[in-house]
Amino acid sequence: MIKFGIIGTNWITDSFIEGALHAEDFALTAVYSRTEEKAAAFAQKYGVETTFTDLEEMAKSDVIDAVYIASPNSLHAEQAMLLMKHKKHVLCEKPLASDSAEVKAMIETAKENNVLLMEALKTTLLPNFKVIQENIHKIGVVRRFVANYCQYSSRYDAYKAGTVLNAFNPTFSNGSIMDIGIYCIYPLVVLFGKPTAIKANGYILESGVDGEGSIVLSYPEMEAVVMFSKITDSSMPSEIQGEDGTILIDKINPIEKVEIHYRKGVVEDVSLQQKHSMYYEVEEFINLIQAGKYESTINSYANSIATAEIIEEARKQMGVVFG
Template identity: 80%
Template structure:
């Protein structure tokens, strides 16, 4: 049984807990919130006895083996390092940190303390991503990766009315590329590695974060075109174009309806059943790794998280997005 501490009492935390509860070896032993009232309310919902309003006290405690961090992005690195210093395994929501320097520090701390650190990016651990990996050879030499993930944020209505919530606040390391764009970037990195060049553009809101953006990434024998937005919707699919055909994904998060469209007109559906909650697979990976005595995921690996952070950092620099 892996005893989890939970940092963050928002909808994403509810989703993670709902998913992880399908695993026999998952349990919640402690809840952290800045206020005792919020911590107690959240703990009661899941029948948890221990609550904390002091992170250091929680990190030192012997009631947890691991921590799930779902706080604002700007807090990820500091909180993760704090827990890893006390030999606690860390599953940290995407993006892993605000920048590549923080990611490097987190990885170093994990190695020094022999604990597992994993970025909670769910799509690369789901069955349909494995379906893409297993069938990639069928479309021949890859020449282009096209990813589109544009999802109008309900918080954008509040923004337009003058209320800047966390999602559009640079002080919390937010914006479109951090929240949405990473779902385009991370799978690309897992499949094809580090690009040789990056070109980025985007629409910068008055708050200082990107509302939407596009990336053009070059590789020695292919290119990638990524489009992401928190201020528009899109019905465009995503695809991996090869010389013998294309792998088409109707939806990118979570990946749905994976089809191979061959040049001769044939279509092969290679989708796998995804009957579990979308976040189940990341919880399963994390717990399995701990029980196997492993300190790094081969899929959501240190290299993949670091390269993704480097790409986002360079893109933000080119777009003119600066965090407070």
């Protein structure tokens, strides 16, 4: 069994645990929160006996082997590096950190301490993403990748009423590209690598973060277009266009339906049934630990760095500055 501690007691942590409980070798053994009340309430919900309000005490504890970090984005790097220096494996929510310099520092810390660090970007570990990888040859030479993820934030109404919650606060390294756009960018990097150039535009809210945006990314033989928003909804699918056909993806997060629309009119449904969408990142993480490996070949260091660099450049072009 791999003994997990968790940092963060929000809805994403509940979803993570729901998915993780499908993994045979997952055991939740500790909960961290800044307040004892929140830690105790969350721990009680899952029958966990150990709680922490001091992160260094958690890092030193032998109650845990690994930690899932779901704190605000701006805290990821500091928390992860502290834990890794105490030989704890880290599964860190996307985005891995505020910028590429922090991502590289986290990776160096992982290497120095011989521990596993992995970005918890679930899309690329889903069976239906593997289906895309296995079938992409069927559409011939790829000429365009279009990814769309626009989801009206449950916190946007509060923002419009004058309350700036974490989701729209640059202090916590948030905004639509960090929280939503990354789901479009990371799969692109895994499939096609780092682009040769990007052009980004976005709508910047008064708080200083991007409410929505889009990026055009150039490759030698193709281009990619990604669209993301936390202030509008969209029901438009994503797709990969090839000279012989198009792979139609119902939604980029999570991918539930994948169809190949061949140029001659034939449609092939290649979708697979999946478990809870967050199960697969836990499975990958645990399998790596048990195999004595310190890096995922899918959510790899190179892919996390490239994604962070793309986001960083896009933010620079849009005028989004964290502080």
